[in-house]
Amino acid sequence: xxxxxxxxxxxxxxxxxxxxxxxxxxxxxxxxxxxxxxxxxxxxxxxxxxxxxxxxxxxxxxxxxxxxxxxxxxxxxxxxxxxxxxxxxxxxxxxxxxxxxxxxxxxxxxxxxxxxxxx
Numbered sequence: 716x717x718x719x720x721x722x723x724x725x726x727x728x729x730x731x732x733x734x735x736x737x738x739x740x741x742x743x744x745x746x747x748x749x750x751x752x753x754x755x756x757x758x759x760x761x762x763x764x765x766x767x768x769x770x771x772x773x774x775x776x777x778x779x780x781x782x783x784x785x786x787x788x789x790x791x792x793x794x795x796x797x798x799x800x801x802x803x804x805x806x807x808x809x810x811x812x813x814x815x816x817x818x819x820x821x822x823x824x825x826x827x828x829x830x831x832x833x834x
């Protein structure tokens with residue numbers, strides 16, 4: 716997506732952002748399908764605009780200026796910023812006594828997983 720410098724500094728319309736990237740501005744943040752990424756309140760300078768630098772930061776997108784042409788390029792998201800789900804995969808590991816423990820046995824509870832490796 717290529718935009719002019721004025722758009723980067725003043726904000727891009729939510730309609731244009733959705734048209735170019737597929738990310739929609741909703742009350743819960745930027746969403747594409749079931750994936751939503753929260754936006755800080757200051758990233759919405761007006762109800763119908765979003766700050767493009769905040770979008771790039773939250774979605775892990777490159778925002779690269781071309782000062783001579785006075786345009787900016789917003790690249791595709793690099794991933795790692797948004798989870799498609801908060802559901803852990805089915806996993807069975809030995810407990811401290813060597814007995815098999817199924818993560819699914821904790822279904823419906825909040826779980827903190829801590830991993831450690833010696834290498």
